[in-house]
Amino acid sequence: MKAKVHITLKTGVLDPQGKAIAHALGSLGFGGVDEVRQGKYIELDLAETDPAKAKAAVDDMCKKLLANTVIENYTVEVVG
Amino acid sequence: MKSAIIVFPGTNREQDIRVALRQASGTDPLLVFHLETSLPEVDLIVLPGGFAHGDYLRCGAMAARSPIVQDVVAKAKRGVPVLGVCNGFQVLTETGLLPGALMRNADLKFVCRNVDLRVETSQSIFTSGLSEGEVMNVPVAHHDGNYFADPETLDRLEGEGRVAFRYCAPGGAVDGTGNPNGSARNIAGIFNESKTVLGMMPHPEDAVDPLHGGTGGRGLFDGIVRALS
Numbered sequence: 001m002k003a004k005v006h007i008t009l010k011t012g013v014l015d016p017q018g019k020a021i022a023h024a025l026g027s028l029g030f031g032g033v034d035e036v037r038q039g040k041y042i043e044l045d046l047a048e049t050d051p052a053k054a055k056a057a058v059d060d061m062c063k064k065l066l067a068n069t070v071i072e073n074y075t076v077e078v079v080g
Numbered sequence: 081m082k083s084a085i086i087v088f089p090g091t092n093r094e095q096d097i098r099v100a101l102r103q104a105s106g107t108d109p110l111l112v113f114h115l116e117t118s119l120p121e122v123d124l125i126v127l128p129g130g131f132a133h134g135d136y137l138r139c140g141a142m143a144a145r146s147p148i149v150q151d152v153v154a155k156a157k158r159g160v161p162v163l164g165v166c167n168g169f170q171v172l173t174e175t176g177l178l179p180g181a182l183m184r185n186a187d188l189k190f191v192c193r194n195v196d197l198r199v200e201t202s203q204s205i206f207t208s209g210l211s212e213g214e215v216m217n218v219p220v221a222h223h224d225g226n227y228f229a230d231p232e233t234l235d236r237l238e239g240e241g242r243v244a245f246r247y248c249a250p251g252g253a254v255d256g257t258g259n260p261n262g263s264a265r266n267i268a269g270i271f272n273e274s275k276t277v278l279g280m281m282p283h284p285e286d287a288v289d290p291l292h293g294g295t296g297g298r299g300l301f302d303g304i305v306r307a308l309s
Contacts, residue, residue: 013228014262016186065145068138068174071181071228 001046003058004077007067008039042066051078081309083109083124086152086168088143093129093285097165100285101126104301105309114146123308124161125152127168129221129283139182139224140170153177161205161308162277166222169269169279177272178279179237180229182222186262190223194294196258197268197282198248201241204275209303215252216245217296218287220260225281227263227270237270244269244278 009015015037022036044061048054058076067074083101085094094111101109101124109126112119119125133142143149153175156162164172172178185191199207199214210216229237237243245268247259259266261281269280284297 012230014183014186014226016184016188016226016262020188065141066137068141068181070173070179071183 001049001051001054001078001080003044003046003054004079005042005044005058005062005066005074006039006077007042007062007072007074009037010071010073013071054078081105081107081124081305082120082122083107083126084112084119084122085109085126085128086114086148087111087128088114088130088132088146090132090134091128091130091167093165093167093283096283096285097126097128100288100297100301101305103288104298104305112148114143114148117147118151119148119155122160124163124304125155127152127162127164127171128285129166129168132167132171135224138174140167140172140174143167143171144174149175156272156277159274159276161304163206163304164277164279165283165285166225166281169281170224172277172279177277178270179233180227180270182224182281183226183228184224185222185226185260190221191225191260192219192221193260194218194287195220195260195268195282196248196250196252197245198252198254200243200246203241204244204271204278205307206271206275206278206300206304207244208307209299213252214299215248215250216284216287216299217294218282218284220282222261222281225261225263227267227281229264234265234267237267238265240273242271242273242275243267244271245280245282
């Protein structure tokens with residue numbers, strides 16, 4: 001099955017890249033964009049067939065490597 | 081003084097640290113590759129600068145999970161002094177030995193120039209050869225040196241005297257003008273609780289010879305060697 005992991009910066013953590021994107025959108029004439037926060041998307045193909053076990057395993061992967069929980073939040077979605 | 085320098089794929093400042101330590105101590109440090117699983121007993125472990133594992137995922141993230149770093153963490157917890165410079169500082173925060181994280185520079189630019197650092201304390205094995213308030217002129221070379229920690233952690237670091245260096249103006253004023261990367265409270269280097277682990281973004285090892293254009297980093301290495309010999 002597949003796991004989809006979204007990693008985003010925690011609220012309060014400065015995101016200069018997001019700010020630069022927001023600025024560029026403004027320059028292109030896209031109005032009304034109050035804030036942009038940039039994150040990461042990671043897709044994993046897993047041998048595990050039990051959704052609960054797969055989710056628990058990916059959760060552990062996030063804590064140990066994929067996300068830095070000092071500055072980032074993550075969400076795990078298991079599909080297929 | 082016996083020292084070991086850890087080398088990852090993408091490390092590029094190991095020879096700079098080696099020269100600085102050899103000059104200060106008279107002994108050649110050991111270079112240890114990341115796939116080794118244990119270090120010999122040494123007086124100092126150094127995580128040098130560079131771009132370990134290409135800075136993939138996050139700076140220092142892969143290196144912090146490499147086999148040798150598990151032994152570095154174990155030894156650090158036993159009190160063996162560990163110095164992390166630049167990418168080494170990023171690795172130390174990724175291991176959890178030091179709090180906070182190094183984020184992308186606030187202006188999004190790679191910064192490569194000399195900066196002035198104010199020594200915040202001489203009360204550590206790393207800064208015992210320096211005086212509080214002394215200003216060191218040393219280079220920085222990084223894209224991700226913007227120190228971040230939550231306000232409680234920053235208060236604790238300051239309250240416990242664990243800020244080693246701050247970016248300052250040439251005269252020593254910590255007013256933000258000398259801050260090259262947007263670091264919280266102008267922090268350039270911090271200690272762990274026992275002050276036996278130091279992480280810093282600037283490169284003192286690249287200011288130890290007049291041919292470097294200055295010797296502002298020399299006092300740090302001389303002090304470390306005196307404290308550990």
